[in-house]
Amino acid sequence: MPEAFIVEAVRTQVGRRGGSLSAEHPVDVAAHTLSALIGRAGIDPARVDDVILGATDAVGPQAGDIARLSWLAAGLPESVPGVTIDRQCGSSQQAVHFAAQAVMSGVQDVVVAGGVQLMSVVPLNIAWSAGADLLHADPFATSKKWQRRYGGQDINQFRAAELIASKWGLTRAQMEEFALASHRRAAAARDRGYFEREIVAFGGGSQDECPRPDTSLERMASLPPLIEGGVITAALSSQISDGAAALLVCSERAVKDLGLTPRARVHTMSVCGDDPVYMLTAPIAATHAALSRAGLEVGDIDLFEINEAFASVVLAWQQEIGAESERINVNGGAIALGHPIGASGARIMVSMLHELERRGARYGLQSMCEGGGQANATIIERL
DSSP states (O other): OOOEEEEEEEEOOOEETTSTTTTSOHHHHHHHHHHHHHHHHTOOGGGOOEEEEEOSSOOGGGTTTHHHHHHHHTTOOTTSOEEEEOBTBTHHHHHHHHHHHHHHTTSOSEEEEEEEEETTTSOTTHHHHHTTTSTTOOHHHHOHHHHHHHTTOOOOHHHHHHHHHHHTTOOHHHHHHHHHHHHHHHHHHHHTTTTTTTBOOOTTOOSOOOOOTTOOHHHHHTSOOSSTTOSOOGGGBOOOEEEEEEEEEEEHHHHHHTTOOOOEEEEEEEEEEOOTTTOSOHHHHHHHHHHHHHTOOGGGOSEEEEOOSBHHHHHHHHHHHOOOGGGBSTTOOHHHHOOOHHHHHHHHHHHHHHHHHHHTOOEEEEEEEETTTEEEEEEEEEO
């Protein structure tokens, strides 16, 4: 089967809510990232076959097919099309999957994949409230067929995180230890300059803004739970943030014709569904599926990146998969680095690739929970 190679990978800094990217237009942030990607790759942008970006809540400044608009805003060729996709938190990871699949099928040779999300500009779940005046806006509340299957119970990520903590027997203290480690790892990586090569700064910021190196278990313990009587707090949740990321995915033919040096190959891809009420558990099934398809064992993977939507998600995944803590989110995760939803899958892949290179390691596996009870998993192999 033809292979898909990652030739270049960049991201902006992840800005905190109200931070360096919050005054920018999402189109401009994505355009800057796309320009930087093409510039670093050193290719003729007219050779790009398609631009695939993830973005959720595609309303207001993120509406109108932001992939296409951002490419044009960057001054890049009008001949190149773009498409915006929404697989919730996994949107930009799915964008990479679609890019790799297009290349592996032989249909396309050069594809840009990534994502953008400015949660400071377009608040989380605003698409639900934007349609509040429509007759059937919220399917959980107004779809008769949905309610016939799942009833009228609350369907939201906060309840799901609580359900997971309860099912897997996770205590608040355990999760706070995990969250503290995420901040310490992220702050250490930032201070050591591990992220500098991958970041193409924009909007007046130059580094990730969300890590809190001064946080403590005492501070976390003082926070109230997000749901009365629960154990999940803001400290155990991913941070609202802003950012964009992009990767250049090429076929072997394009690599040879354009004189490119691939940095990794997309080794294996999976996408799975799971219980939409628990919502956040599908990375377990997606990881098993990816490892099985790849013919690899847990011990073969050098780095795991499991998106820290909530601490309970990663700790439940770890219980089921059995990966060592020292190989999971080694430079922190979304609890510390932030989770610009539509961009996070690509951001994680960009960072994972650079860390594989820094360590001289071979395999990285990433997965992330997604709305509707879904998850993508991707294994990349450093070359």
